[in-house]
Amino acid sequence: MEAAADVENLKATELRLGLPGTEEEEVAPPPSTPRAGSKRALAAGEEAKKPVAAAPPAAKAQVVGWPPVRSYRKSCFQASTKSKAAAAPPPQQEEAAAGGLFVKVSMDGAPYLRKIDLKMYKGYRELREALEAMFLCFSGGAVDGAAAFNPSDFAVTYEDKDGDLMLVGDVPFEMFISTCKRLRIMKGSEARGLGGATGVN
Amino acid sequence: MRDAEEGSESPPSQMSGDGPGGSGGESESDRWMPDLRGGNGGGGGGGRWAPPDQVLENVLESVLEFLTAARDRNAASLVCRSWYRAEAQTRRELFIGNCYAVSPRRAVERFGGVRDVVLKGKPRFADFSLVPYGWGAYVSPWVAALGPAYPRLERICLKRMTVSNDDLALIAKSFPLFKELSLVCCEGFSTHGLAAIAEWCRYLRVLDLIEDYIDEEDELVDWISKFPESNTSLESLVFDCVSVPFNFEALEALVARSPALRRLRVNHHVPVEQLRSLMAKAPQLTHLGTGAFRSEPGPGGVLSVSELATSFAASRLLCLSGFRDVNPEYLPAIHPVCVNLTSLNFSFASLTAEELIPVIRNCARLRTFWVLDTVGDEGLRAVAETCSDLRELRVFPLNATEDSEGSVSDVGLQAISEGCHKLELILYFCQRMTNAAVIAMSKNCPDLVTFRLCIMGRHRPDRITGEPMDDGFGAIVMNCKKLTRLSVSGLLTDKAFAYIGKYGKLIKTLSVAFAGNTDMSLQFVFEGCTRLQKLEVRDSPFSDKGLLSGLSYFYNMRFLWMNSCKLTMRGCRDVAQQMPDLVVEVMKDHPDDEGEMETVDKLYLYRSLAGPRNDAPPFVNIL
Numbered sequence: 001m002e003a004a005a006d007v008e009n010l011k012a013t014e015l016r017l018g019l020p021g022t023e024e025e026e027v028a029p030p031p032s033t034p035r036a037g038s039k040r041a042l043a044a045g046e047e048a049k050k051p052v053a054a055a056p057p058a059a060k061a062q063v064v065g066w067p068p069v070r071s072y073r074k075s076c077f078q079a080s081t082k083s084k085a086a087a088a089p090p091p092q093q094e095e096a097a098a099g100g101l102f103v104k105v106s107m108d109g110a111p112y113l114r115k116i117d118l119k120m121y122k123g124y125r126e127l128r129e130a131l132e133a134m135f136l137c138f139s140g141g142a143v144d145g146a147a148a149f150n151p152s153d154f155a156v157t158y159e160d161k162d163g164d165l166m167l168v169g170d171v172p173f174e175m176f177i178s179t180c181k182r183l184r185i186m187k188g189s190e191a192r193g194l195g196g197a198t199g200v201n
Numbered sequence: 202m203r204d205a206e207e208g209s210e211s212p213p214s215q216m217s218g219d220g221p222g223g224s225g226g227e228s229e230s231d232r233w234m235p236d237l238r239g240g241n242g243g244g245g246g247g248g249r250w251a252p253p254d255q256v257l258e259n260v261l262e263s264v265l266e267f268l269t270a271a272r273d274r275n276a277a278s279l280v281c282r283s284w285y286r287a288e289a290q291t292r293r294e295l296f297i298g299n300c301y302a303v304s305p306r307r308a309v310e311r312f313g314g315v316r317d318v319v320l321k322g323k324p325r326f327a328d329f330s331l332v333p334y335g336w337g338a339y340v341s342p343w344v345a346a347l348g349p350a351y352p353r354l355e356r357i358c359l360k361r362m363t364v365s366n367d368d369l370a371l372i373a374k375s376f377p378l379f380k381e382l383s384l385v386c387c388e389g390f391s392t393h394g395l396a397a398i399a400e401w402c403r404y405l406r407v408l409d410l411i412e413d414y415i416d417e418e419d420e421l422v423d424w425i426s427k428f429p430e431s432n433t434s435l436e437s438l439v440f441d442c443v444s445v446p447f448n449f450e451a452l453e454a455l456v457a458r459s460p461a462l463r464r465l466r467v468n469h470h471v472p473v474e475q476l477r478s479l480m481a482k483a484p485q486l487t488h489l490g491t492g493a494f495r496s497e498p499g500p501g502g503v504l505s506v507s508e509l510a511t512s513f514a515a516s517r518l519l520c521l522s523g524f525r526d527v528n529p530e531y532l533p534a535i536h537p538v539c540v541n542l543t544s545l546n547f548s549f550a551s552l553t554a555e556e557l558i559p560v561i562r563n564c565a566r567l568r569t570f571w572v573l574d575t576v577g578d579e580g581l582r583a584v585a586e587t588c589s590d591l592r593e594l595r596v597f598p599l600n601a602t603e604d605s606e607g608s609v610s611d612v613g614l615q616a617i618s619e620g621c622h623k624l625e626l627i628l629y630f631c632q633r634m635t636n637a638a639v640i641a642m643s644k645n646c647p648d649l650v651t652f653r654l655c656i657m658g659r660h661r662p663d664r665i666t667g668e669p670m671d672d673g674f675g676a677i678v679m680n681c682k683k684l685t686r687l688s689v690s691g692l693l694t695d696k697a698f699a700y701i702g703k704y705g706k707l708i709k710t711l712s713v714a715f716a717g718n719t720d721m722s723l724q725f726v727f728e729g730c731t732r733l734q735k736l737e738v739r740d741s742p743f744s745d746k747g748l749l750s751g752l753s754y755f756y757n758m759r760f761l762w763m764n765s766c767k768l769t770m771r772g773c774r775d776v777a778q779q780m781p782d783l784v785v786e787v788m789k790d791h792p793d794d795e796g797e798m799e800t801v802d803k804l805y806l807y808r809s810l811a812g813p814r815n816d817a818p819p820f821v822n823i824l
Contacts, residue, residue: 063740065329066714067630067657069601070386072412072442076469076525076549077599162330178418 071162101177103158107135107185118177124169131156135185155186261287271296290314297321298759300338300362301784304811305346316355318347322362324762324805325712326737328386331764331803333788335818338362348375356381356407363387366419369394373401380434381407388414392422392445399427406461409439417445425451430458437464441490441523446470457482466490469525472497473534474504480512489516491523494531494550509534522546522571529556539563546571548597554580562587569593574609574630581613585620594621595628603658607632611639611664618642626651633664634691639673643680652677653688659715659740662692669693675700678708685732688712698722702729709734713741720747727751737762745772748804752776755783760807770799770824776806777824784809785824786817 101118114134121127156168160179168176168183265287268274271294278288294317297303309315322338340362347354354376364387372379379402392415398408405428425448428435433455440447447470456462462483471479471492480486496503514537521535521542527550542564547557548571557572557580564570567588572580574596584591594617596609610633617624618638624646634656642649654674662669670691678684678701685707689697693716701708702725709732716722723743726733727750736758744767755761755776770787777785788803813823 063603063659065326065331065739066659067598067601067603067655068329068714069598069630070328070412071330072386072414073548073597074601076444164330 074163075161103180103182105131105134105183105185108187110135116183118180121173123173124176127168128156131183131185156183157186158183258283258287262291265291269294293317294319299807299809300340300343301811301814302759302807302809305343307810309346309350314353315347315351316353317358318343318351318354318356319358319360320362321360324737324760325361325735326739326762326764327361331739333818333820336821337814337816337818339816340364340368344368344371344375352376353378355379356383358383358385359387360385361387363389364394365389366391366394366397370397370401373397376402378404380404381409383407383409383411384413385409385411386413389416391416391419392424392443393419395440395443396422396424396427399424403429404434406434407437408435409437409464410442411439413442415443415445421445423448423451425455428455433459434461435459436461437488438462439464439466439490441466441468441492441525444468449475453478453482459483460485462486464488464520466522467492469493469523473509473531474499474501477504477509477512480516484515485517487517488520488544489518489523491521493526494524495526495528496531506531506534510537513537518542520544520546520569524550527552532556532560535560536563540565542567544569547576548573548595551575551599552580553577554583558583564588565590567591571595571597573597573599574607575599577608578610578613578616581609582616582620585616585618588621590623591617591621592623593626594624595626596630597628598630598657601630601657605632605657607657611635611637614638615641618645622646623648625649628653628655628688630655630657632657632661634661634670634673635665636663636668636670636673636676637665639670640676643673643676647681648683649677649681650683651686652681652684653686653712654690655688656691660692669697671697671700675704678704682707684708686710689716690714691716694718695721695725698725702726705730707732711736713738715740717741717743720744720750723747724750727754733757734759736760738766739763740765742767745769745775748772749775752779755780755806756808758808760805762803762805764803766804768801768804770801773801773804773806774824782808782810784811784813787822787824788820789822 102115103118104113104115106113116127116130116134118127121130157165158168158176158180159182160166161181165184171179261284265274265277265284268277268288268291274288274292278285289311290313292312293315295308295312295315296319297308298321300320300322320340320343322340323332323336326332327336338361340359347357348371352375355378357372357379358381362384364384369390372382374397382398382402382405390413395408395410398405435455438455438459445468447468449471452467456465456479463486465479465483465486466488467476467479467490469492473494473496476492476494480489498504509531510533513535516538518538519541521538521544524547529552532552536559539560540563543566545564545567546569551573552575554576557576561567561580561583565587568590570584570588570591570593572584572595581596584594596613598605598607600606609629609631611631614629614631614634615638617627618641622645624642625648627642627646627649628651631654634654639654642652656670663673670689671694673691674687674689674693674697678687684705687701687705687708687710689701689712695718698717698721701711705711705726706729708730711726711730711733713722713736720743722741723738724747726736733754734757738761743763748763748768749772751761773785773787776783783806786805787801788805790802817823
């Protein structure tokens with residue numbers, strides 16, 4: 001009984017944002033919150049313990065392998081949509097990618113997508129610089145015009161062969177090129193912390 | 202994959218316990234204490250018993266040749282030592298449902314005259330990225346053992362195994378009479394390995410590559426050119442999953458010199474112009490995988506729909522698939538064959554109802570139909586109205602995410618149940634479902650053997666009543682008396698599992714995801730489903746207590762898989778300690794992360810004569 005009263009008092013004196021009298025709802029953790037040991041809120045600029053492609057806290061988390069559709073099937077649809085967009089190579093050709101490795105690049109909030117040739121870049125640094133140059137006009141200009149492309153506000157992710165969303169920079173560049181199907185630049189709250197902390201070299 | 206009966210490697214009596222079939226008819230002689238673990242008595246066993254009458258044994262062998270089903274053979278092998286030996290010499294097909302259940306050495310020691318091997322590796326949830334890369338299921342030790350033991354081997358079928366190019370080369374060189382290779386959901390090889398098979402297997406009849414992951418890192422090899430230059434014995438060539446470009450001229454030439462070819466499934470690099478050419482060279486084809494089914498004009502210009510239709514009209518096709526990048530304008534070209542079609546796979550073609558209906562209205566004899574949910578309930582209604590002979594229906598989602606729009610629902614399921622009374626197998630992905638529709642199907646389709654319903658939103662209830670889906674699945678197990686395979690989804694309480702345990706007496710395979718309230722669910726299943734062989738569970742609130750309720754049943758099962766439930770190391774260790782003939786593998790998602798109670802992310806346990814495997818990667822902990 002006393003303990004309950006103590007808790008009540010504690011709550012009354014608790015400093016919270018919001019007007020007195022308003023009750024803040026408990027935010028239920030999303031289904032796939034990282035478990036106890038590795039749970040650390042990724043605040044802006046804070047170094048993550050290890051490079052983690054964790055689900056953004058507020059968005060609906062994707063569950064691995066659900067719905068249960070084989071990766072083979074998922075990847076077939078990616079292949080077919082890609083060949084609709086770009087010209088299909090003549091079937092007799094033995095070389096898989098004679099003309100370059102073009103992938104789409106999308107950026108959250110940008111009105112249109114771009115395409116880049118992954119074979120043009122020798123490493124992650126060059127790729128990153130190219131992306132920055134390409135999307136500079138879309139980066140945070142709305143607020144005060146002088147906003148530079150702040151790395152910690154962006155995360156560069158890609159979709160691999162299996163359709164999974166992966167953080168760019170984890171695997172050797174050659175391996176990345178061979179499995180990357182499209183790029184997506186995430187910005188804002190989803191990306192905060194991930195952008196600055198990647199092992200981009 | 203052929204569905205052969207399980208159990209060829211379960212040793213008699215000791216492990217089966219009181220399962221159905223019991224201890225078999227043991228010999229009346231009490232002197233004889235079977236020690237069948239030592240392998241063939243005919244070999245190095247040493248003469249502990251008087252050798253049986255050789256004439257009788259020969260007669261026995263001749264009779265046993267007529268037994269083909271593994272189940273019958275297993276029973277025969279239990280009768281007495283003489284029968285055991287005779288059966289072991291006459292078994293032609295070796296079916297091993299779990300490659301880690303027995304060692305290759307032991308298998309070849311027991312069986313002397315095998316011509317046909319079926320091997321299955323990874324647990325099925327590996328298809329959904331739940332088994333980490335590098336887990337195992339290597340075929341290498343098997344090929345190494347089978348080579349010397351069975352020089353007359355003709356057929357190898359592998360499912361979910363890791364197969365390297367070296368393995369394929371070794372297969373190609375070890376078996377001079379080799380005839381059939383079937384790789385389903387395998388990975389680890391590239392066109393190099395295929396070239397070895399094509400080049401060295403001169404009598405090859407079947408090369409079926411189904412949903413394999415072909416390594417594209419290697420440089421491409423023109424494997425199609427490696428087939429023998431003379432007429433080949435090819436009957437089936439399926440390579441739609443080999444998604445890299447290939448030498449089309451070589452394929453044309455190969456098809457032209459393969460008079461026995463009945464099945465041909467090409468990859469998506471083949472446009473209709475090339476398809477037509479292939480069809481002209483192989484008018485005897487009955488199964489065709491149509492590639493992209495869109496135009497890519499060559500020197501002859503764009504192929505017209507009517508020209509393509511002429512090709513189909515001249516064919517004897519019964520099964521069509523492919524349509525990987527279909528241009529719907531070409532669909533009418535298949536109308537001439539629709540009336541004869543028994544199997545149609547549109548599951549890679551994003552068709553609307555309007556595009557489907559004119560085609561399906563002609564397919565009155567269809568028995569197997571695979572389709573994408575883009576055709577909607579309306580498309581399914583048309584199927585129901587026309588295909589009264591349908592036995593198998595699979596409806597796949599275009600957008601395999603939880604919150605996608607979803608175009609098929611309970612309405613489509615209900616329609617199918619009303620039109621297709623002979624349905625035996627259904628796989629249905631949807632976003633919305635009702636108990637009423639599932640109950641209707643249970644009553645209208647009493648012949649169902651496989652019922653797999655995937656309501657893609659987790660924990661989603663009946664869309665009209667808001668109730669759990671317990672009653673729907675309950676009706677399925679109650680009314681479908683032949684049901685052997687069940688996959689459940691949607692909001693489900695322990696009640697659903699009580700039904701399953703009570704009525705699902707023939708169920709061999711059960712897949713559970715995001716379901717149940719308490720450990721009682723597991724207990725109901727273990728205690729009730731007496732024929733249960735394979736249980737795969739994910740993300741359900743089952744703890745060690747539920748796991749332990751299965752102790753006395755695990756030896757009757759091929760395997761149990763559980764991931765993201767509430768298991769701890771202690772519970773898993775308990776099982777491992779009490780069941781010496783089980784291999785208990787546990788895996789953690791984050792190896793550095795100890796957690797409070799040493800929670801277990803993934804559990805895979807299976808009965809085995811081979812003991813803990815020695816090829817387990819670091820992230821697998823065998824208890």
